[in-house]
Amino acid sequence: MIEVRLPHVTFHDLGDAVRLIWRETLYADFEKGELERVIRRKFRVSPEITVRDGVLIIDTDYEKVESFVALYIQNNLGALLRNRYTNRKVLYIHEGMDVPLLGYNAFGLIDRGTNLIQIRGVSGCNLSCVFCSVDEGPYSRTRKLDYVVDIDYLIKWFDEVARIKGKGLEAHLDGQGEPLIYPFRVELVQALREHPNVSVISMQSNGTLLTDKLVEELAEAGLDRVNLSLHSLDPDKAKMLMGRKDYDLEHVLDMAEALVNAGIDVLIAPVIIFGINDDEAEAFIEFARKIGAGRRWPALGFQNYIPYKFGRNPTIARVVPFKDFYAWLRSLEEKTGMRPLVLKPKHFGMEKREFIPLAFRPGExxxxxxxxxxxxxxxxxxxxxxxxxxxxxxxxxxxxxxxxxxxxxxxxxxxxxxx
Missing domain, CATH: 2.40.50.140 (Nucleic acid-binding proteins)
Known part of the structure; x- marks a missing residue:
């Protein structure tokens, strides 16, 4: 018997195929018949392929089969990779492809003229929120593929951006979806923590993929804050808003508390859809107080729902002008004593910085x-x-x-x- 083990990989038996799961977030399916054929052509043996305890088992004693199969899988993995949460095809972007990481919204780096740099190592989401501005998640009708950026390549580009932008940067992990589906999430935080120009590392997350172990790893790596997308404290309403019947509100609430206990600050960031969840505003504030959110930064970041051309815009949603939204926030401040609720860049230590020079002019x-x-x-x-x-x-x-x-x-x- 030959056992094939690969770093950060577990195998699952699908009957006629073997599913390789890489770093918990990506997968690739290999047909057993095809694996057996390439082994037979190379070594003139006809082994049976099975999986046991997450390890690929090949029924042969010919030792060279192990390295051959491992190499075959690695060489074909890129073409077969899919996102475990959206089931979409994944394009893995690495240095050899020479693809720039500035200029596009879905992956890479974004500079909006401040000391905060958005870092997007992955696209895709495990939820399908009914108000999603980019129609993300497993039920998307418009998104046809996902991207994953190799961590070394991402950091190489971040080094260049940081050189231009200077010291005292906030590295913000976000994306068109859920940043925690990035396969190198902990390693990315650790690399940014070691960067001399980075002062703060923050992350946007819906919290569903957090575990006690992952919270501990992120804390040890140096994550400072999580902006937690939490849109209802009612389990049924939360499932409706998140677009998933299996959404586990209790787990997310537990993970919010676990983050605070691990030393990672939490900012509760509900999207307020008037007529649906605006009546929960005081409950959000109470929850933030209960877990000790907002130790270094504001505890809450209420967001006003606005429709987007390529987003999911529920017909039940009522659009409220920002003037009225800010007046609503100020009344909440007066009523609850929770401040600030009207947030400004200064609350996060954000300051204007010169933009990375534009490469093109409009109309060019x-x-x-x-x-x-x-x-x-x-x-x-x-x-x-x-x-x-x-x-x-x-x-x-x-x-x-x-x-x-x-x-x-x-x-x-x-x-x-x-x-």
Whole structure:
């Protein structure tokens, strides 16, 4: 019997196939028949393939089979990788691909002219919130694939951004979805903690994937704060808002307390949809007080629901003007004594910093190379001047060289249309 073990991998038997789960968040299915065929062609043996206790078992005593199968799996893994939470195909972005990590919203780095840098190592989400601004999650009707950025490549680009932006940075792990599905989540926090230009490491999360063990690992790695997406304290209403019948509110509440006990500050961040959960505002405040949230930063960050063109916009949602929303927050401050609820950059130590210089001007026409498919129909990603451009309304393919008119450059996110 030969046992095949790979780092951070467990195997599961699916009958006709073997499922490889890598770092808890990604998976790839290998047909048993195909594995047996490649072994037979190479070694003239016909072994049976099974799984026992998460280990791949090959019924042969020929020792060279182990290294051969391990290499075969590693060589074919990239083409088969899928997101364990969305079941979508995953594109694994590494240094050898020479894909810029500035210019696109779904992965990489975003600079909005402050000392806070958004870090997006992954796309995708394990929930399908009914108000999601980017139609994320397993029930998405528009997102067709996900991205994962290799941690070494992500840190390499962060080094360059940090060099330009200076010291005293807040590294904020967020994304179009749930950052905790990033396979290198703990290692990323640790690498950022060791960076001389980083003062604060924060993370956006819905909290569902947290465990006591993961909380401890994140605390030891140096995570400072979690902005917790918690939208109702009623179990049934929470399931409706989160778009999942299996949403476990009690677990999320327990993990919020575990974070605080581990020394990680928590900011409760509900999206308020008036007529649905605005009546829970005082309950959110009480919960924040109960667990000791907001030790270093504000304890709550109420957000006003607004509809988005490519988001999920429930018909039951009532849109409230921001003027009225802020008046509502001020009345809550007076009634509950919880301050601040009207949040400002100064509450988080945010300050204006010079933008990373723009690579393109609005209206400019540039030559670009298509390097990746986009996430929605008619979208492709092209590169030029060491930046990514989201090209919309195109039928171009990877490898094509195209002419693009830049239509948007806000915060270094570049959108273009084919000329």
């Amino acid at each position: 026409v540039v030559k670009a190379e298509v390097v990746l498919p986009g996430r929605i129909k008619g979208e492709m990603l092209a590169k030029a001047r060491n930046r990514l451009i989201e090209v919309i309304n195109t039928d171009a393919e990877v490898g094509d060289r195209i002419t693009v008119r830049i239509v948007r450059t806000r915060h270094g996110i570049y959108i273009g249309t084919p000329v």
